[in-house]
Amino acid sequence: MRAVDLIQKKRDGGELTTAEIQWLIANYVAGAVPDYQMSAFAMAIFFKGMTMRETRDLTMAMVASGDQLDLSAISGIKVDKHSTGGVGDKVTLILAPLVASFGVPVAKMSGRGLGHTGGTLDKLESIKGYQIEVAEEDFIQQVKDIGIAVIGQSEQIVKADKLLYALRDVTATVDIMPLIASSVMSKKIAAGSDAIMLDVTVGDGAFMKTLDDAEELSRTMVNLGKEVGRQTVAVITNMGQPLGQAIGNRLEVLEAVQIMKGEGRSDITDFICQLAQIMLKLGGQEVELEKIKNHLTQGHALKKFEDLVAAQGGEVQDIYRPVQTDFIYEVRAESSGYISSLPALYFGRFAMEIGAGRAVKTDRLDYDAGIMFDKKVGDAISAGDLLAKIYSNRKIPQKKITEFAKNVTISNEKVSISEILKIIN
Ligand code: URA
Numbered sequence: 001m002r003a004v005d006l007i008q009k010k011r012d013g014g015e016l017t018t019a020e021i022q023w024l025i026a027n028y029v030a031g032a033v034p035d036y037q038m039s040a041f042a043m044a045i046f047f048k049g050m051t052m053r054e055t056r057d058l059t060m061a062m063v064a065s066g067d068q069l070d071l072s073a074i075s076g077i078k079v080d081k082h083s084t085g086g087v088g089d090k091v092t093l094i095l096a097p098l099v100a101s102f103g104v105p106v107a108k109m110s111g112r113g114l115g116h117t118g119g120t121l122d123k124l125e126s127i128k129g130y131q132i133e134v135a136e137e138d139f140i141q142q143v144k145d146i147g148i149a150v151i152g153q154s155e156q157i158v159k160a161d162k163l164l165y166a167l168r169d170v171t172a173t174v175d176i177m178p179l180i181a182s183s184v185m186s187k188k189i190a191a192g193s194d195a196i197m198l199d200v201t202v203g204d205g206a207f208m209k210t211l212d213d214a215e216e217l218s219r220t221m222v223n224l225g226k227e228v229g230r231q232t233v234a235v236i237t238n239m240g241q242p243l244g245q246a247i248g249n250r251l252e253v254l255e256a257v258q259i260m261k262g263e264g265r266s267d268i269t270d271f272i273c274q275l276a277q278i279m280l281k282l283g284g285q286e287v288e289l290e291k292i293k294n295h296l297t298q299g300h301a302l303k304k305f306e307d308l309v310a311a312q313g314g315e316v317q318d319i320y321r322p323v324q325t326d327f328i329y330e331v332r333a334e335s336s337g338y339i340s341s342l343p344a345l346y347f348g349r350f351a352m353e354i355g356a357g358r359a360v361k362t363d364r365l366d367y368d369a370g371i372m373f374d375k376k377v378g379d380a381i382s383a384g385d386l387l388a389k390i391y392s393n394r395k396i397p398q399k400k401i402t403e404f405a406k407n408v409t410i411s412n413e414k415v416s417i418s419e420i421l422k423i424i425n
Contacts, residue, residue, distance in 0.1 A: 003027070003037040010044040018057045025061035025160050035167050042164070042173035050178035052223065058178065059224055062186035065160035069107075069136065069192035074143050076105050079283045080193035081275075082184055084217070085117040087205040087348035088242035091272060092120045092150065093256035097304035098276045098296055100148035104283030107143045109153045109191050113357050114169065116205065116348030118252070121152050126249040126367035128321075130314035146307045158186045166361070175207045181220040188225070195231040195282035197275065198222070202421065203240035205344025211236065211421060218424040231282055235275060236422040241342040241377050243419075244268040248356040248370015250323045251391065255372075257319060260305060262297030267376070269296070271419040278423070323368040329390040331405050336382045339375050341409040347371060350404060354392040366393055378416050 001023045006016060016024075024041065027033040050058065071078050079099065083089055092110060100106045110132075113119035124130045132152035134142070142149040155162075161183050168174045188196045198221055201207075202214035218234030225232025245265060246255040258264045259272065273292045280287050295301070306316050351357055355366030374386045381387070387408055390396065 003033045003041070007037060007040050007044055010041060010048055013048050015051055016054055016057075021054065021057040022061045022064070025058070025065055028163065029065045029159050038164065039167055039171040039173065042168055042171060042176065042179060045178055046173055046176045052220065055178040055181055055220060056224055056227060059182040059186050059189070060228075062158050062160040062164075062182055063190050066158045066190060067154070067156040068190045069157070071107055071140065071143075071192040073140055074105050074107065076103070077195055077283045078105050078107055078193040079195045079197065079279050080106075080108060080188055080191060081197045081199065081279060082188055083199040084180065084184065084201050084207055086201045086239045086243055087116060087118065087344040087351075088244050088247040088252065089118055089201075090123060090244060090246070090252040090256045091199065091275065093123060093253065093305070094259050094272050094301060095275055095279065096148060096150055097260070097308060098272065098292070098301035099279045099283065100146075101295065101300040101304040102280055102283075102285060102287065103147065104280055104285060105143050106148045106150075107139065107191070107193060108148075108150045109157070109187070110150055111153055114361065115359070116345055116352055116357065118247070118249070118357060120150065122365055122367075123249045123252050124150060124314075126253055127309055128315045128318040130309060131312050134312065142311050146304075146311055148304060148308050149311070150308060151312070153187065157190045161186055177213070177217050177220065180207060181217060181224060185221050185224040189228055189230065193230070196225050196233075197279050197282060198232065198234040199275065200234050200236045201239035202236055203238055203344065205242065205348050206239035215422065215424065218422075222424055233278055233282060233423065233425040235278060235420055236424065237271075238417055238419050238421055239344050240417065242344050242347050242373065245373045245376070246370060247347060247351040248323075248391065249365060249367045250321075251368075251370040251372055253319060254322065256305075257302065260296065260302035261299065265376070267419065269293070274420055323370070323391050325368050325391040326393045327391075327395060329392070329396060329401055331387045331390065331401060333375075333381045333383055333385045333387050333408070333410060334405055335410050337380075337410040337412050338414045339377050339379050339381055339408060340411040340413070340415045342373070342377055343407055346407045354390070354394055354396065369393060378414060380414075381410060
């Protein structure tokens, strides 16, 4: 076989065989197919798509490119969770310990942030001492001991995704449905959990811009999961505005703590409790929403989070350390009314530019930098009220602050939005 023939076949709208897909992925990982051919292949998929059978074969070829975790030593139904990326997305920090505090084991591998989206690993690493690299046997032992572990993706798992994702990132081939589906599901399948909840984000700050696209991606991933015997549910969630109040690693840890104390905004608290209900059901527990909220308010998730941090070498007291930056900018409303739009992409990029995120993989993060919104879409506001505080160690020119304020739309009509748009199972 030759890579050029497979690229041409896809470019001309052909359907690749299972053997062809397996050959391409195996030879790419072995270094025999170079990046330039793989990027041409990815672009051909953008134009010609893939059938469900091709997507499944691609996913399984990617799974086969590395190790697969065996979590059978952990008793109970192991439930994993994955988000397709968002701004201010601190869901895992709260959801994983919340679900684990009900006795459903959570053995989770998380990723880093890139571009305007954040990553759970970076948020956890903003806690002094927290180790994300844990040997497989220690990872499993930790879940057996305390019911939860959140670590970095092992280098040995889905090697094809590491190479391919880095390539897609610089060749404008990230937002392609079969590639996202195979990237996400290969990692989830290889990570070994019995059930998977997918948080498929849609809107301005997400890869999927329309509900139709998010639905198609969700159905593809749910089918992929089911075909390999993993119960899979996709929850399509709104990423039209940043999630919760904070964007930025340390600020998001602090917001997560506030929510786990029962002192967070009710919208994000309710949202996370709804996700917990779905995950718990996948884990074999039917729990009423009110009971989950009470459980959260009583501090069980926070206690589990402290246990997680301690088990992974983190300093528990550091979870509560406030941010410290050289500059704090207050952004105030220019008019009165209701907040009608807070574009997630703009604010995600803004946070990235002040050091909260990485433009390229090698960028160093400023953990304390970020944005704390005082108001969210649907909230009433009067001219002069605080909209947000920007925490930065870099001086920000006034014209950037003015532009920030202009990106907040205030209208006379109250806009109401829901966080969960659809559930696909
Ligand atoms: N998240 C992933 O893990 N992979 C993608 O391709 C996109 C989002």
